Amino acid sequence: MRAIQVDRFGGPEVLTLRQVPEPVPGPGQSLITVEAAGVNFADAVQTDGSYEGGEPPPYVPGREVVGRTRDGRRVAALTRGGYAELALADDARMIDVPDDLPAGQALALLMQGLTAWHLLRTAARLLPGESVVVHSAAGGVGSLAVQLAREFGAAWVGAAVSTAAKRDLVLSLGADAVVGYPLDRPADVILDAVGGRLFDEALDSLAVSGRLVTYGNASRAGFTPVDPARLGRLGAGVVGFWLRPVLARPGGYAEPLRELLSLTLRGRLRPVTGAEYPLAEARRAHEDLLARRTTGKVILRP
Incomplete structure (x- = not known):
């Protein structure tokens, strides 16, 4: 099968299209024919070797796909090796998605949607009536966080963006x-x-x-050193967040993902879809993402 492989750490130039063996599912796994694979900033960080817990080369990048299982189910799933024509996923990390839901929207609900959900619910513990400011608000996580903050009861949502076009986007999303x-x-959060x-x-x-x-x-x-005395004077706190361990907790994955899907299908959440690239142009997708030329969910099409 065709897949993007990283043979050495580096920039987008190390993303190479190759023929690789098809993955073989083990117990509790399914093989998915990939309709679209999500591109995330974390993929670019893993490619250059600076991502904590990343894989050593050679490997196929990509942590999320939408596609069909061998029995015909259309699913969205967290996976390893998503930049490929076929990918493996644990059955516990798959969710059925309707045929009429665009692939980009379904993919946006996975790593980016779950990140936005947990940032507000788990890390910030947002309370109704509080104010929220979202940095990089036109990006995949940010555009969802703007909408979810409003959905979760924020009284006021501010957005930080870098261009006039992104300004128009975040205002249309409810900032x-x-x-x-x-x-x-x-700001409270x-x-x-x-x-x-x-x-x-901030x-x-x-x-x-x-x-x-x-x-x-x-x-x-x-990283900016944070003086505890400064936090004391401010009466404020800094919370670090990493998605991977949160998803491993009971109730950390399926429940919030179902809520995100329900909000999307009811029209209360609008995942922003961005550029689509052929699988062979994964390098260009990473270049555009790193240069902040993208908005919303960026995907690869095998």
Whole structure:
């Protein structure tokens, strides 16, 4: 079968289309004919070797797919080796999706949808009536977090974006305003995947008892030391978040995913679909993602 393989760590240039053996399902696994594979920032970080817990080369990247099982079910699933024509998934990590749900929307609900859900529910523990600021709000996680914050009862949602087109998008998704720092008013919850200077500015913009949730370092600027005395003066907190261990907890995967799917099918949640690339152009997909030229869910089509 055709698949993208990483033979050595590096940038997007190490993504190479190859013929590789078909995967063989083991107990409790299913083989999926891939309709579309999701592209995530974490894929790019794993490719360059800086992702904690990543696989050593050679490997096939890709953690999520939509496709059909051998018995004809259309499913969305977390997997390993999704950048391929065929992928394996644990049966416990699959969910049936309707035939009329676009593949990009279904994929957006997996790693990015579950991340947005857990950022607000598990990490920030958002309370009704609180205010939320979302960094990178036009991206896959951010665009869903803006909508879910409103769905979960936030009284005000601010969005940080980098272009005018992205501004229009986040306002159409329900953000009350596009914001920059310093904020006009302190925020109860700030979601940050950028790090660096933006993290530091966000920390100074928290309300009393506010929570700054950090779940990435897209700026690659290094980690900002946080002085506990500073947190004490602010009366605020910093919460670190990583999706993988959260999904392993009871109730961490299937239940929130079903809620996300239900909200989408009822029209209350609109996953933003972005660019689609042929499997052979995985390198270009990563280049565009890293250059912040994309919005919403980016996918590969085998």
